Amino acid sequence: MNWRTSRLQAALYDAGVHNPTVSRLAARALWGYDITHLWRSLAIRPEGPTLDIPCGGGLAPPKGHHVSADLSPAMLHRARRRGARTLVQADITNLPFPSATFATCLSYNGLHCLPDPAKAVSELARVLRPGGTLRGTTLVRSTSPRHDALFALMRRLGLFGPAGTTADLRAWLTAAGLTDITLTPSGAVTGFTARKSGTQHSRTSAKVV
Numbered sequence: 395m396n397w398r399t400s401r402l403q404a405a406l407y408d409a410g411v412h413n414p415t416v417s418r419l420a421a422r423a424l425w426g427y428d429i430t431h432l433w434r435s436l437a438i439r440p441e442g443p444t445l446d447i448p449c450g451g452g453l454a455p456p457k458g459h460h461v462s463a464d465l466s467p468a469m470l471h472r473a474r475r476r477g478a479r480t481l482v483q484a485d486i487t488n489l490p491f492p493s494a495t496f497a498t499c500l501s502y503n504g505l506h507c508l509p510d511p512a513k514a515v516s517e518l519a520r521v522l523r524p525g526g527t528l529r530g531t532t533l534v535r536s537t538s539p540r541h542d543a544l545f546a547l548m549r550r551l552g553l554f555g556p557a558g559t560t561a562d563l564r565a566w567l568t569a570a571g572l573t574d575i576t577l578t579p580s581g582a583v584t585g586f587t588a589r590k591s592g593t594q595h596s597r598t599s600a601k602v603v
Contacts (some may be wrong), residue, residue, distance in 0.1 A: 411453060411503070425533065425541060426581025432502065432531055435585055442497025445521060447486050448504040452476035461496075463489075486514045494523045501530035506545075506557040512566040519570035522590035528572060531585045534560050541582040560584045
């Protein structure tokens with residue numbers, strides 16, 4: 395299964411996550427996760443220019459200067475239907491933005507799908523402005539034998555990457571030069587918030603779809 399090309403996978407996931415009843419029951423049954431943590435995080439108004447990646451079908455409401463980015467054209471199409479205006483097809487591990495572009499980066503429910511989540515966190519930190527905030531959620535390993543078994547199944551199906559534990563997540567954020575790290579575990583999901591320290595320089599082009 396490829397998140398970039400599978401329209402059916404994108405449609406099923408997006409429909410489920412945007413249905414409050416389905417998403418609440420599925421999150422609790424599958425991962426022991428209280429999804430109200432996610433909704434509270436999404437309700438926080440981002441500061442300044444914001445990058446949301448992977449944006450999926452537009453889970454984070456676009457407010458102000460908001461860039462919605464994803465590998466999947468199908469997800470970007472669904473995000474556009476929900477009101478996203480600036481859409482970019484992009485790889486989170488090789489972002490097509492100059493360093494220090496965004497005041498806020500959002501990454502909900504995506505790191506666990508990646509082959510190299512540490513590199514993704516490093517890229518998100520690169521495009522953050524000094525003092526900027528990274529906020530998101532990810533599934534983590536080693537929360538319970540049942541969750542780890544389900545995680546292993548998702549990996550065999552090609553839906554998940556190697557991911558890591560909550561301790562690994564903290565290490566990725568720290569290695570990326572982020573500080574003021576707050577982790578909020580709930581079942582097999584951990585919410586995270588961190589701030590940028592330092593700056594780098596890089597400039598490439600973006601593909602807007």
